[in-house]
Amino acid sequence: MIALEKSHTKKMNLKITVLVFIFAITLTEAYKSYENYKVYKIVPKTTEHVQVLTDLPKEEYYFWSDIVKIDSDVRILVSPNKNTEFVKYMASVKIEPVLAISNVQELIRAQMQPSHTTKSSKLGSFSWDQYHNLDEIHTWLNELEKMYPDIVTAITIGRSNEGRNITGVIIDFKAGARGNNSLTGMIEGGIHAREWISPATVTWIIKEFLTSKDPDVRFMAETFVWHIFPVINPDGYSYTFTDNRMWRKNRNLLYNPNCTGNWDLGNGIDLNRNFDFLWNTIGASSNPCDETYAGPSPASEPETKAIVDYVLKLKEAGNLMYYLAFHSYSQMILIPYSHLSGTNVLDLPNYGDLYEISIRGAEKLKQKYGTEYEVGTSADILYPVTGASFDWVKGIGNATIVYLFELRDKGEYGFLLPSSQIIPNNEEIMECLVEMDKGARKLGYYSGTSNLYASLLSLVFSVGFLTICQ
Numbered sequence: 509m510i511a512l513e514k515s516h517t518k519k520m521n522l523k524i525t526v527l528v529f530i531f532a533i534t535l536t537e538a539y540k541s542y543e544n545y546k547v548y549k550i551v552p553k554t555t556e557h558v559q560v561l562t563d564l565p566k567e568e569y570y571f572w573s574d575i576v577k578i579d580s581d582v583r584i585l586v587s588p589n590k591n592t593e594f595v596k597y598m599a600s601v602k603i604e605p606v607l608a609i610s611n612v613q614e615l616i617r618a619q620m621q622p623s624h625t626t627k628s629s630k631l632g633s634f635s636w637d638q639y640h641n642l643d644e645i646h647t648w649l650n651e652l653e654k655m656y657p658d659i660v661t662a663i664t665i666g667r668s669n670e671g672r673n674i675t676g677v678i679i680d681f682k683a684g685a686r687g688n689n690s691l692t693g694m695i696e697g698g699i700h701a702r703e704w705i706s707p708a709t710v711t712w713i714i715k716e717f718l719t720s721k722d723p724d725v726r727f728m729a730e731t732f733v734w735h736i737f738p739v740i741n742p743d744g745y746s747y748t749f750t751d752n753r754m755w756r757k758n759r760n761l762l763y764n765p766n767c768t769g770n771w772d773l774g775n776g777i778d779l780n781r782n783f784d785f786l787w788n789t790i791g792a793s794s795n796p797c798d799e800t801y802a803g804p805s806p807a808s809e810p811e812t813k814a815i816v817d818y819v820l821k822l823k824e825a826g827n828l829m830y831y832l833a834f835h836s837y838s839q840m841i842l843i844p845y846s847h848l849s850g851t852n853v854l855d856l857p858n859y860g861d862l863y864e865i866s867i868r869g870a871e872k873l874k875q876k877y878g879t880e881y882e883v884g885t886s887a888d889i890l891y892p893v894t895g896a897s898f899d900w901v902k903g904i905g906n907a908t909i910v911y912l913f914e915l916r917d918k919g920e921y922g923f924l925l926p927s928s929q930i931i932p933n934n935e936e937i938m939e940c941l942v943e944m945d946k947g948a949r950k951l952g953y954y955s956g957t958s959n960l961y962a963s964l965l966s967l968v969f970s971v972g973f974l975t976i977c978q
Contacts, residue, residue, distance in 0.1 A: 666814025701744025
């Protein structure tokens, strides 16, 4: 009898081993490898250069940059079988590409490893010395509710195309004691799947709001009810871990076009072009094969609808002060509206204030590690866009202070920012946010002072009073 049980156990173990082996093969076959793929940097100097790059067949050469224009930094991903042809062609048209990344897959492998060069930081089961997949992020958000039951509420605002939860947290240090007129802020991350530094930054902000001892951070955390969602595009984000690291869009396969080429990037909709604010007017595409495909109609996607419905509820409740969206890469603080440039930016009534606030924030950010951020509308400093989430939130949701951050870097690593840069990036962003909040208060957007400032005022008053008494 024992011999029969052992034999059965061996057979079961063999079956499990075979299944694991088959599963591993399936993953390997499904995963898009970028072994020996290269990224070239080109800065077009003439209209002829722009035309040459614009005419490159997109099914053969993959542009990390959405727009090609004079003096813009254009990054082009080239497959191994096209590399020689590409270099020769560039030489023939008198363009000198600079090799920026020699093997994309090496950077992808490095991104999957924890950093050993930066200081560690943890909260519960979560750390910021590495990038985390969707399940790890959602597990941590639910864990926070148990760690801070009187402050944190985990919330799901909708489901994705593939049925994944769009999960975040509400942070409220004064739950039940704010009355009906509480100040509100919302933070969005991960709307573009491959921009891993975005969820890593948003989760850090959550951690800082809950644990920081800095009086200014404490004031910002406790004054507002924060609604924070690290991954708005859960299907796409998961896909970058399992199938294709360079995936950008959601995973709506209904349109499933037969897009030719090496990239397997044809399906899906760019959620940051899908909002009903001048939808598909400029900087977006009607072609499902394009990275900026705006979808078949405004707010066609469940991920988009989840944000729209939630923001409208916050709008109805009143006092939606902040809406912050995090992307990568370029090192910019973008102000609404993304289709406006030049003097037209003043069509936004409080553009001047938003510019002043963000300039102060960018200056403070630079003091931390010397990182430089540009400030302006997307049309002025990047490229014109319509249908973006933060523009919709400003124009329709009536949020007061709205920004889109393009995080590190300027293209050296692009979407493949090493894990060693997560914490430095996050630290300088927190410096920026705190300074921007001070700027907002200085301009009268809401009243109040930080505990530190209040303490200093109290000290000055006390010293002055004692002096008078003496």
